[in-house]
Amino acid sequence: MKTKHSIASRAEWLEARKALLAEEKQLTRQMDAISAKRRALPWVKIDKDYQFESGGGRVSLADLFCGKSQLVIQHFMLGPGWEEGCPSCSYMADHTDCMLPHLAARDVTMLAVSRAPLAEIEAFKKRMGWSFGWVSSHGSDFNHDFHVSFTEKDVESGKVDYNYTAQPFGSTEAPGISVFQKEADGTIYHTYSVYGRGVELMMGTYRILDLVPKGRDEDSLEWTMQWVRHHDRYDATSPSKCGCHAEEAKA
Secondary structure, three states: OOOOOOOHHHHHHHHHHHHHHHHHHHHHHHHHHHHHHHHOOOOOOOOOOEEEEEEEEOOOOOOOOOOOOOOEEEOOOOOOOOOOOOOOHHHHOOOOOOHHHHOOOEEEEEEEEEEEOOHHHHHHHHHHHHOOOEEEOOOOOHHHHHHHOOOOOHHHHHHHEOOOEOOOOOEEOEEEEEEEOOOOOOOOEEEEEEHHHHHHHHHHHHHHHHHOOOOOOOOOOOOOOOOOOOOOOOOOOOOHHHHHHHHHHHO
């Protein structure tokens, strides 16, 4: 079938590409400026003694830094009694393990926190084959204080405090990313949190999809991430099914 997309000579394509490059560079400079403003935000001192359950026992927020001065937490949607974690949060988490050595080299620890009991977290983590740190905030105010967990009453009211506004939300758990700084004297500060589409910064797959002709290809879907599955539930489009991965599949 002949494409309906516009076709150009190489010279015409190069002219259009250079014009787009100028806009891309402008966007990059704007993103750098916003990142600088993000780092310049005031900090909030953490006064609560948040406790978490880890594979090594009870730990504090300070313990989660694991010897680093900066901590990034993925607020992973896995509530008590859930059979499995949120597919979109899992999509985010699929990008985590490969980042950890690089983040550690820049004085950053990154891990996930969920409200589900630790046994439920560890069962799902094993299924997905992840190795990043993941602790339970079950019984703690942590998730509620950082506006990623809500009561049933909150949800039914149609006004939960999420993404810095009161809005309807269809679940008692929500996604987010929060950042903390620990000073030499042990004082911990909350420096940043992002929610909603802001969490796409963890989704490197989206960055690649934004490059290809079909893009994210989500416009016809009921909701944008309807196509996302847990990585063990995709069909024959898996890369292990194509010829270039044949040797890998045999291994």
